[in-house]
Amino acid sequence: MKSRHKKLALIVGALAIVGIIAALVLNALNSNIALYITPTDVAAGKAPKDKLFRIGGLVKEGSIKRQADGVTIAFIITDTEKDIPVNYKGILPDLFKEGKGAVAQGKLTAEGSFNATEVLAKHDENYMPPEAAQAVDDAQERAASKHVSPSSAGETPKASN
Amino acid sequence: MIHWNSFSDFIAMGGYGLYVWGSFGATALVMAIEPIVVLRNRSSTISRLKRQIRAENRNTSE
Amino acid sequence: MKDRFNLYRFASPAVFYPLAGAMTPYFVAVSIVFGIAGLWLGMLVAPTDFQQGEGYRIIFIHVPASWMSMFIYLVMAFWAAIGLAFNTRLSGMMAQALAPTGALMAFLSLLTGALWGKPMWGAWWVWDARLTSELILLFLYIGYMALTAAIDDPRRSDKAGGLLLLVGVVNIPIIYFSVKWWNTLHQGSSINLAKSSMATTMLWGMLLMAMCFWMYSIAIALMRVRTIILERERHSDWVKTLLLAGDPK
Secondary structure, eight states: OHHHHHHHHHHHHHHHHHHHHHHHHHHHHHHHHOSOBOHHHHHTTOSOTTSOEEEEEEEOTTOOEEOTTSSEEEEEEEOSSOEEEEEEESOOOTTOOTTSEEEEEEEEOTTSOEEEEEEEEEOOSOBOOHHHHHHHHHHHHHHHHHSOOGGGGSOOOOOOO | OOOOSSHHHHHHGGGTHHHHHHHHHHHHHHHHHHHHHHHHHHHHHHHHHHHHHHHHHHHHHO | OHHHHHHHHHTSHHHHHHHHHHHHHHHHHHHHHHHHHHHIIIIIISOOBTTTBGGGGGHHHHHHHHHHHHHHHHHHHHHHHHHHHHOOHHHHHHHHHHHHHHHHHHHHHHHHHHHHHHHHTSOSOOOOHHHHHHHHHHHHHHHHHHHHHHOOSHHHHHHHHHHHHHHHTTHHHHHHHHHHHSOOSSOOOSBOSSOBOBOHHHHHHHHHHHHHHHHHHHHHHHHHHHHHHHHHTTTSHHHHHHHHTSOOO
């Protein structure tokens, strides 16, 4: 009976230690675990220099400009506070749209724009039929015309620290 | 009530047929093969254990 | 006092063996019923999604497989804790019976995720926190199976495997909360206890499929544990009598 309780205490103790170690390691790795950084992070000088990295945010409404060749594209990634102009040449995923999330991999240029080698789409966790989405949009528009709400853009990207 | 207008629409999955049916096919394959492997393993284990027990019994009775 | 006695009785392999055999067909039947209902609702009735069109239907297996991959691991860790604390023989056998199914669920979660990510995100795979931690889960399953298979003595094998399971359990909250804690390409949870951001038919289709996967996992684990019981208890009288009596069901 006693040895059982002792063993149980040992196991709980070992688990607690492992948990604490994991928490510490994760905390230390925090910035590296993030897949992308936000335009605000870039503005704060957190972007690595001369190294590929990813930026993420929303594709700014009305910012997509396609070149005549059909594969060269320029757009702006925003986290609603800061903007970064992005240049990209290549295939875009189906869900790449204005007002939706996107993650781009590439390098910053000296002028502060971003040359992307890969662009991925990040969608939100909502699943509904198109009619329901239309109804939500209409309701949001009605609400926005009464009072301005900044959250209507959908998901806002998290800033990493 | 049924969402689809035709069988070919159902197969095409709005252009995502390969991805959707690929996922469902892989899952169906796993769920068909796993029970077969488990049952085969079971019958082979049973016949092996039977042989062992019979052999032990023969040794002890002699 | 009687309840306490009964609980210990079911922990005995000799009592659990026929019980598991009797329960298996019911779990198989219930799983098939849930599967038919879930496929009917998800694949035939549920509407198109406003963002992903028909491609979102991968959710009806991706989410159940992912849930089961995490849940089965938690159940295995639970049995490992019971086994290490109380030295019960059955708990190690239960953990071993669950492992291959858990590994397959993790594999299916990653595979269907890749097939979903390619058309929607534009990539089969990215090293974001959600995908990476799910891959670690698959490695934990494989590691557990390799470790327990490598040690011949069942008691020592259960002990070593159990320790691995308990250490690895920290990965489960990491998988679950990764989309909250870090910037990931994977979107946040569509449903939790407080809210759901899915249309009703889609949600029910997914929940029915999750029930189907759950019942399937129980059925296959019960089938597997009976073979493990026979193997490990082969020197006991009841197994000898059972095997020599003819064809054990």
